[in-house]
Amino acid sequence: MRHFFTLLKHELRMLLISPPTYIAAVLFLCLMGFLYWAILRGMVNTPAEELPSVQFFKAFWIPVFFMVPLLTMRSIAGERSTGTLDTLMTTPTTRSAVILSKFAGAYIFYMLLWLATLGFPFIAQKLYPYAGESAALLEPASLIGSYLFLATSGMLFVAIGIFASSVTRSQLVAGMLSFTTLFVVIVGGQQLGNIADSGPELIGWLDATINYLQIFQHLDDFSRGIIDTRPFFYYTSTTALLLGLSTLVIEAKA
């Protein structure tokens, strides 16, 4: 456990001192800020049923597709290609501590970026006090639900990135692998759901399984303040599985 904290501290320090972190953060916030602005603007022109924050978080997949691969692709693949993974392995550190620290480092950064977007509704509130009066900008139930969704689904997304990074020594391959896997997990689940809905009635358990994989559906529930344990179980168990596999991979492919 001591090793985990040493490694995590190192991981965070490396994030803090490397310029790409700041570039990524600025780009992310610019993009998300623009999206938020666009949503607010759209709401001015046409009344919408959903709260701006709900609409905003529906676009979570846009940053996930590019941020997660960028954040995680170099974590293990990069260390392996420079050889620092080897030096790490010669210390009495456990493999699981290495993987967990990489995961925790990337996850903390991912969550920090998302928490920074909390500034948007506050800024909007400050600039447009009218809108603030209706309490639509800072509706706590939807904000808490949405952030809870981001926190749990983020675990899975970052774990996918870490796993992709652990199987290869090329950062490019790791990035592409995590991008495609994220695409399949996020969009594929939804597509399966669409197919299931349009086709004939499915047998009970298959229908339940497909429902289980609907990430957008999870977001819908969470942002309405419905907190279900099933998505929790889905995200945490898959995360644990992926991190376990990554540990095995670096043990075998040191």
Add this chain to the structure above:
Amino acid sequence: MEPTPSIRVENLTRQYGALTALHNVSFTVNPGEIVGFLGPNGAGKSTTMRILSGIMSATSGSAWVCGVCVAQNPHEVKRKIGYMPENNPLPDDMRVVEYLRFRARLKKVPSNKLRETVQEAMDICDLSRTARRKIIGTLSKGFRQRVGIADALLGNPEIILMDEPTIGLDPHQIQGIRKLIDNLRGKLTVVLSSHILPEIERSCDRVIIINRGRIVASGTSSELREEFLPGNRFAIEIEGEPAALLEKLKSAKISAKILSEKELSIGRYQISLRAEGDPDTLGPQLIHTLQQAENFKLHALAPSNPSLEEIFLAATKRSWEETIDSKPKVASVTNSSAS
């Protein structure tokens, strides 16, 4: 009771798919010894070191480090070994002292001794004055190597494994590293690999020559000289015909053979000569005989010790020929030279 050897390796074999990188390698290293691993590229030096440091597992065979089996207890072994991998990978954007502190923490140095341990390692490697707060990415290659060695020294290891510590360094830096290794003599067991032969010859007590995954020779450089290039060798410069020199020696009843001759200028030759006889009296005898010659003039005579380079070439060439000769029955060949 004999002390436990620092490293004991028995019948170690490692295969990468169809390629056998190590074939039945066995050797021991005693505490306090400085041993050089010598071999051409792809001979299996790095593989052996990686297996010993516990990052890679062997296909078969066993290795013990300070009496601890590497395969059964890799964690214990990692505490006893300081390993500097080939090419010495370091994170470019950290400062030297930060990096070493981080490594010391990973090597379970207690936090109240952290500063002291890091300072000590930096002092040994002469890093504390100039490079302490420098960013690793901006360091010269020599300093990077020092950082790698300082890292290997952290956490009080009993054995230091260094994979090609002097590769890519200039002569000054090589000398620095050599002094550093000399400083460690007696305190720690050091195993280093290299193909820079004079380097190994000067700093190592014992040499293990490895080729194509087999140990082809092992011993001190004088033992190896005896085994691979026996006889007394002399470098002679004469003015006159080399044939006349041989005749003269024959008449003085010294049996000798010319190994090579080179014409320096017209009528003047440099000859490498192998002569049989008692090494203590042979020199004066030769000088005496050659001085009296009428049809050539002796310019210079010096005993020449074959360098490790020549031994290395002879040893690896022999093993090369052995493997070619025994190709049809390669499966049944056991490594008799492993000792």
